[in-house]
Amino acid sequence: MKKGLKITLLLLLLLVVLGGVIIVTTPTKKLISFLAPEIDNIRVTDTRINEETATMNVLMDVKPSFVSTFVDSMVYDFKLYNTSVAHGQKSFERDANQQKQTIKFPMTMNHHKTRELVRRQVKEGEKVQAHMEAYADVPLFGRQKFDINEDLDMLIPALPGATVPNLKITDFGLDEMEMVMTMTLDNPNHFDFYIRDMKMTLNFPEKMSSVGGTVKDYLVKARSVTPINISAGSDVKKPLKTTFKTLPGGQVWQYNMKIYMVLEPKSDVVGTIHMDAVKTGEINVVQQVKKILNTKKEEKKAEKKEEKQQNESR
Secondary structure, rough: OOHHHHHHHHHHHHHHHHHHOOOOOOOOHHHHOOOOOEEEEEEEEEEEEEEEEEEEEEEEEEOOOOOOEEEEEEEEEEOOOOEEEEEEEEEEEOOOOOOOEEEEEEEEEEEEHHHHHHHHHHHOOOOOOEEEEEEEEEOOEEEEEEEEEEEEOOOOOOOEEEEEEEEEEEEEEEEEEEEEEEEEEEEEEOEEEEEEEEEEEEOOOOOOOOOOOOOOOOOOOOOOOEEEEEEEEOOOOHHHHHHHHHHHHHEEEEEEEEEEEEEOOOOOOOOOOEEEEEEEEEEHHHHHHHHHHHHHHHHHHHHHHHHHHHHHHO
């Protein structure tokens, strides 16, 4: 019994001495690097996309080393194909009830610079090159900076392309004007997404404007082009009168369209996306109104003919 205890104490003493030798002979910088936290479970949330920029929040779980450390601030730089797409710094506050640390910081990208890089990443599966300087208080060593360089399996959502191939007036009367716009959405991402909401404001400068939106959800498949229809009604009380008053200025009307969409990706690492888009184009109002009036005229003729036949058969 005593012999076993002596052997155990001797082994513990040897471990302590060995640990001391390692600490003394290992450079401090390299020793501290062993205490660096690990980054895991990276996802993107709260994405907002407009014509110029995309902003999102990046969430990362921090796995501490065997010495518990809380990362209180971070400087970060993310690159795609050796081109910086987002950088900045962020401080974090400790939550006493927090079992594990999840850091959250904003990322902003300029579309003119990153649009093609992100689309290329989606196609080729390129990892995001991340350089992070994490700051934390480490027992015995005090406040330390950890340089973390990793290639991350981080999925940055690519901006869906939107085109308007057709804008059709479906009804034009004394008191109303109705239109249906066909928009095609090009989804370059690896994930499907639902269009949960879409609103549109269609403005014909110095003439009239219309508002509308989708009446159902659309599923846009990954790496596909999907057409969707948006209905709109005029907010002018007498669109027909307004139209003919403006005809001397030209039959073709220029329009600009503002679109707001809420996209819900079918992905565990990309959250809801809010997207704003602006589109411009033109529509030959007179040509479309003539078609509608001719159609209505033919419908009335058909109704009268049918009514006459019914009266004669009685």
